[in-house]
Amino acid sequence: xxxxxxxxxxxxxxxxTSVKIECRSLDxxxxxxxxxxxxxxxxxxxxxxxxxxxxxxxxxxxxxDKFLINHASLTLSTLTVTSAHPEDSSFYICSASSGGxxxxxxxxxxxxxxxx
Amino acid sequence: QKExxxxxxxxxxxxxxxxxxxxxxxxxxxxxxxxxxxYSGKSPExxxxxxxxxxxxxxxxxxxxxxxxxxxxxxxxDSQPSDSATYLCAPxxxxxxxxxxxxxxxxx
Numbered sequence: 001x002x003x004x005x006x007x008x009x010x011x012x013x014x015x016x017t018s019v020k021i022e023c024r025s026l027d028x029x030x031x032x033x034x035x036x037x038x039x040x041x042x043x044x045x046x047x048x049x050x051x052x053x054x055x056x057x058x059x060x061x062x063x064x065d066k067f068l069i070n071h072a073s074l075t076l077s078t079l080t081v082t083s084a085h086p087e088d089s090s091f092y093i094c095s096a097s098s099g100g101x102x103x104x105x106x107x108x109x110x111x112x113x114x115x116x
Numbered sequence: 117q118k119e120x121x122x123x124x125x126x127x128x129x130x131x132x133x134x135x136x137x138x139x140x141x142x143x144x145x146x147x148x149x150x151x152x153x154x155y156s157g158k159s160p161e162x163x164x165x166x167x168x169x170x171x172x173x174x175x176x177x178x179x180x181x182x183x184x185x186x187x188x189x190x191x192x193x194d195s196q197p198s199d200s201a202t203y204l205c206a207p208x209x210x211x212x213x214x215x216x217x218x219x220x221x222x223x224x
Contacts, residue, residue, distance in 0.1 A: 043216040107159040
């Protein structure tokens with residue numbers, strides 16, 4: 001199957017700093033990338049959907065000025081958590097889709113963010 | 117009504133038994149249906165997808181779809197302890213929507 005990578009896999013930062021997470025599709029071109037957040041023992045929560053070259057579409061309740069998403073190429077999307085606070089500590093997962101008939105999403109391994 | 121509903125579980129089955137996971141959805145426009153498996157602390161991985169009414173089999177897994185009833189299920193035959201995970205149902209209509217997941221525990 002298609003491979004999606006994320007970097008870093010684990011990050012610890014101080015409150016007030018910004019953290020950038022990269023999501024790459026390694027062997028296919030991703031027309032659409034998705035960013036999810038998952039708190040312990042809870043389900044996936046879609047944060048935003050991004051298409052290459054256009055602005056991301058954010059889900060209701062997600063602050064677009066706090067969670068900056070850039071999808072500059074068909075293989076790379078970044079999520080920047082600006083001025084991170086302890087409540088932003090979570091598991092952030094990206095997924096990528098190439099479209100096509102089945103249109104399945106392939107997930108990255110996730111990034112665990114801890115804000116002190 | 118929630119867009120996608122699943123029994124949160126945990127669903128416990130003995131090793132070797134059939135595990136049956138169910139999902140109902142509200143968007144009648146949904147065309148494709150995906151089942152993902154998520155181990156604790158890991159990201160989801162695709163198990164299988166189905167887009168036609170009826171059954172689709174892949175190894176020990178069988179997906180069943182009934183669009184009229186807006187119902188999709190996943191059967192796992194000969195369940196193994198390694199199947200213990202959370203199973204997420206995801207219909208694809210206008211948007212991709214994940215269900216809350218059902219936690220499956222296969223007891224040795």
